[in-house]
Amino acid sequence: MGLGGKVAIIGTGIIKFGENFHQSLTDMVFEAVSLALADAKIEAKQLQAAWLGCYEPMLYGFEGNSGTFVSDPLNLFPIPVTRVAAYCATGIEAVRNAALAVASGEYDLVLAIGAEKMREVPSRGSLVAQAVNRGHPVLSKGRTAPGMFALLATRYMKEYGAGEEALGAVAMKNHYHGSLNPKAHFQKEITAEQYQKAPKVAEPLGLFDCCPTTDGAAAAILTRADLAPKFADTYTIIRGIAYAVTAGYWNTQFDPSWNFTSFRSTREAAQAAYTMAGVTDPAKEMQVAECHDCFTITEIVNYEDLGFAKPGEGWKFATGGVTKLGGDLPVNTSGGLKSCGHPIGASGVRMIANIHDQLLGRAGKMQVQGARMGLAHNLGGPGAVSAVAVLSQP
Amino acid sequence: MGLGGKVAIIGTGIIKFGENFHQSLTDMVFEAVSLALADAKIEAKQLQAAWLGCYEPMLYGFEGNSGTFVSDPLNLFPIPVTRVAAYCATGIEAVRNAALAVASGEYDLVLAIGAEKMREVPSRGSLVAQAVNRGHPVLSKGRTAPGMFALLATRYMKEYGAGEEALGAVAMKNHYHGSLNPKAHFQKEITAEQYQKAPKVAEPLGLFDCCPTTDGAAAAILTRADLAPKFADTYTIIRGIAYAVTAGYWNTQFDPSWNFTSFRSTREAAQAAYTMAGVTDPAKEMQVAECHDCFTITEIVNYEDLGFAKPGEGWKFATGGVTKLGGDLPVNTSGGLKSCGHPIGASGVRMIANIHDQLLGRAGKMQVQGARMGLAHNLGGPGAVSAVAVLSQP
Numbered sequence: 130m131g132l133g134g135k136v137a138i139i140g141t142g143i144i145k146f147g148e149n150f151h152q153s154l155t156d157m158v159f160e161a162v163s164l165a166l167a168d169a170k171i172e173a174k175q176l177q178a179a180w181l182g183c184y185e186p187m188l189y190g191f192e193g194n195s196g197t198f199v200s201d202p203l204n205l206f207p208i209p210v211t212r213v214a215a216y217c218a219t220g221i222e223a224v225r226n227a228a229l230a231v232a233s234g235e236y237d238l239v240l241a242i243g244a245e246k247m248r249e250v251p252s253r254g255s256l257v258a259q260a261v262n263r264g265h266p267v268l269s270k271g272r273t274a275p276g277m278f279a280l281l282a283t284r285y286m287k288e289y290g291a292g293e294e295a296l297g298a299v300a301m302k303n304h305y306h307g308s309l310n311p312k313a314h315f316q317k318e319i320t321a322e323q324y325q326k327a328p329k330v331a332e333p334l335g336l337f338d339c340c341p342t343t344d345g346a347a348a349a350i351l352t353r354a355d356l357a358p359k360f361a362d363t364y365t366i367i368r369g370i371a372y373a374v375t376a377g378y379w380n381t382q383f384d385p386s387w388n389f390t391s392f393r394s395t396r397e398a399a400q401a402a403y404t405m406a407g408v409t410d411p412a413k414e415m416q417v418a419e420c421h422d423c424f425t426i427t428e429i430v431n432y433e434d435l436g437f438a439k440p441g442e443g444w445k446f447a448t449g450g451v452t453k454l455g456g457d458l459p460v461n462t463s464g465g466l467k468s469c470g471h472p473i474g475a476s477g478v479r480m481i482a483n484i485h486d487q488l489l490g491r492a493g494k495m496q497v498q499g500a501r502m503g504l505a506h507n508l509g510g511p512g513a514v515s516a517v518a519v520l521s522q523p
Numbered sequence: 524m525g526l527g528g529k530v531a532i533i534g535t536g537i538i539k540f541g542e543n544f545h546q547s548l549t550d551m552v553f554e555a556v557s558l559a560l561a562d563a564k565i566e567a568k569q570l571q572a573a574w575l576g577c578y579e580p581m582l583y584g585f586e587g588n589s590g591t592f593v594s595d596p597l598n599l600f601p602i603p604v605t606r607v608a609a610y611c612a613t614g615i616e617a618v619r620n621a622a623l624a625v626a627s628g629e630y631d632l633v634l635a636i637g638a639e640k641m642r643e644v645p646s647r648g649s650l651v652a653q654a655v656n657r658g659h660p661v662l663s664k665g666r667t668a669p670g671m672f673a674l675l676a677t678r679y680m681k682e683y684g685a686g687e688e689a690l691g692a693v694a695m696k697n698h699y700h701g702s703l704n705p706k707a708h709f710q711k712e713i714t715a716e717q718y719q720k721a722p723k724v725a726e727p728l729g730l731f732d733c734c735p736t737t738d739g740a741a742a743a744i745l746t747r748a749d750l751a752p753k754f755a756d757t758y759t760i761i762r763g764i765a766y767a768v769t770a771g772y773w774n775t776q777f778d779p780s781w782n783f784t785s786f787r788s789t790r791e792a793a794q795a796a797y798t799m800a801g802v803t804d805p806a807k808e809m810q811v812a813e814c815h816d817c818f819t820i821t822e823i824v825n826y827e828d829l830g831f832a833k834p835g836e837g838w839k840f841a842t843g844g845v846t847k848l849g850g851d852l853p854v855n856t857s858g859g860l861k862s863c864g865h866p867i868g869a870s871g872v873r874m875i876a877n878i879h880d881q882l883l884g885r886a887g888k889m890q891v892q893g894a895r896m897g898l899a900h901n902l903g904g905p906g907a908v909s910a911v912a913v914l915s916q917p
Contacts, residue, residue: 132628195610195903197771213608226623229629233626374603510589
């Protein structure tokens with residue numbers, strides 16, 4: 130019984146992330162699913178069910194708050210298309226629910242798709258502006274995402290002796306990785322001087338510490354692990370996948386243990402996924418990871434919360450090149466949210482597709498040699514939710 | 524393998540539906556879950572995962588577009604809470620995804636909760652106004668829900684010789700049933716004269732043909748069928764549960780077979796649920812049903828699409844008293860959407876809880892004697908999506 134090891138990925142598709150003014154939300158869904166179907170060498174009519182991760186379909190596209198805009202362009206009628214929404218962890222949540230359904234035995238062949246359109250509204254009415262939860266006493270004071278994560282950076286740097294060069298190392302690494310990724314929003318390197326001279330958004334975070342606002346979509350085709358060889362010559366296995374909801378919101382009133390340097394949601398989701406996957410030493414067992422670098426400081430904290438680095442030592446992974454291509458544990462070889470952007474519902478599915486590519490040895494210039502197991506991680510909520518997926522070769 | 528018969532319901536809770544100005548969305552969630560936990564005689568900390576059906580949490584409560592407002596008041600940390608949204612079928616979709624997860628073997632004890640707050644915004648900015656999909660060429664002309672279903676009524680009446688007294692029979696029946704339900708929004712009977720004299724909303728639909736706008740929440744606790752006796756003396760089994768997405772939107776351009784008298788989504792979801800449940804003659808095998816009476820004409824069409832009546836004969840079930848308490852197949856003994864209202868995410872879970880009560884013989888004045896199997900049905904989208912759940916005694 131259970132989910133771990135029971136579900137396989139047999140095809141993925143990622144569209145070019147960016148300012149996709151030429152595509153509606155429905156257009157992006159159609160392209161991502163078409164790429165995934167072609168990759169899996171199956172027809173749309175073979176799909177038995179689908180899960181859509183989309184955080185705010187009505188804000189940008191008027192496509193409706195449901196999964197019908199996946200069915201409509203692809204003529205998937207009458208199969209069920211479930212829409213899930215889980216803040217910035219929406220993408221992995223879509224894959225997780227699809228995987229649970231496959232593991233139940235009810236469906237043999239299903240689609241997970243993540244998509245978000247974010248560039249076509251003014252900032253004031255945007256998802257980023259709405260994401261700040263106005264119901265809570267602290268957040269209702271208008272705190273923004275950069276402002277919140279700036280508090281994390283300030284406290285982390287003071288607590289552990291890290292300097293701004295650690296944040297800069299993450300930014301330069303992820304821009305370098307992005308320069309290798311033809312699907313990334315930004316595909317250019319930045320220099321240390323460019324990083325240092327960038328305007329500040331919320332001290333100490335500057336322009337290159339923040340991920341951009343982006344349109345994008347990604348899709349994956351799932352089947353039962355025992356059926357995978359029937360459909361595909363090459364595939365990967367979902368060893369563990371978990372989602373955790375914790376008290377969050379940068380608020381010691383809600384979570385007295387909140388210390389501004391670590392996210393319980395990531396620790397809980399990682400532990401649940403590792404247990405499911407039988408992983409005991411993630412730093413040794415993973416060869417590659419995509420983690421949630423909405424801001425450079427977040428990636429450093431993720432190293433620790435995911436068990437790659439000890440508390441207080443994550444920043445040394447960045448300055449020491451451990452997580453750069455060629456290092457011991459390359460992280461965000463796609464360029465991460467920093468270079469790919471963060472179309473909310475799309476990111477988690479995009480990350481899983483990137484790890485899938487790595488494990489199949491088809492990641493091109495981003496390839497990590499010998500990658501056998503990897504993970505994808507989303508953080509959201511703000512801070513209250515996280516999702517982790519561990520994939521491996523069969 | 525598969526879902527049918529594998530999952531049991533061991534506890535349910537429904538709050539008083541109505542104009543709940545004294546409760547936030549979070550307050551309603553807390554009350555419904557507390558009722559369900561008490562009914563199942565389990566503690567919140569025993570839950571391993573949860574699914575929330577809520578269509579528009581940000582429109583009314585600023586509680587965030589995710590499941591965190593289930594975790595927060597109940598201290599459910601760190602278990603996953605997945606939010607699903609599926610137009611007016613959101614409630615049953617939450618239960619369906621919870622059931623798939625239980626059937627996978629990953630979780631033994633999970634929560635499904637549906638909730639929606641709808642009364643606290645002016646009509647112009649309301650969910651009802653937003654529900655009209657502005658992306659489609661026909662709907663963008665400002666068609667409203669009553670206007671769309673009025674077209675259904677007009678065509679149905681012309682096609683099959685039904686009169687307005689058939690619509691009135693549904694309205695009077697559901698108001699009578701509502702008068703027996705202490706949780707209903709409206710708990711009063713109406714007379715034929717009141718029905719006839721009511722102001723028209725969209726010809727031929729008058730005030731008493733339309734469900735009201737309402738706040739509400741309902742919850743259910745699910746476990747594996749083989750574990751149910753460990754937790755509860757009495758429980759019900761989910762024999763089949765299905766969700767279908769079809770071309771819809773009252774538009775022959777999208778669906779050339781659309782004839783304004785039947786919903787393919789309901790027929791597909793019902794067939795899938797019946798197949799899963801092993802039901803071949805629903806009219807004979809069901810003793811009770813809750814179906815989606817957003818308008819009186821919808822209930823009549825549902826009789827046919829769910830296989831209770833032959834095409835064109837549904838209206839005779841209403842005028843003949845077949846679906847009234849004491850009749851051969853009582854429908855919407857809760858009072859339906861007509862008397863309970865339709866807080867979007869809550870309705871499907873409320874219906875499943877009502878059927879659960881019927882099968883346990885604890886439906887009070889609403890009780891259908893000898894009810895052994897029943898169904899719950901949601902239609903939404905508009906018309907594009909449907910969900911059907913078939914429950915039975917063990």
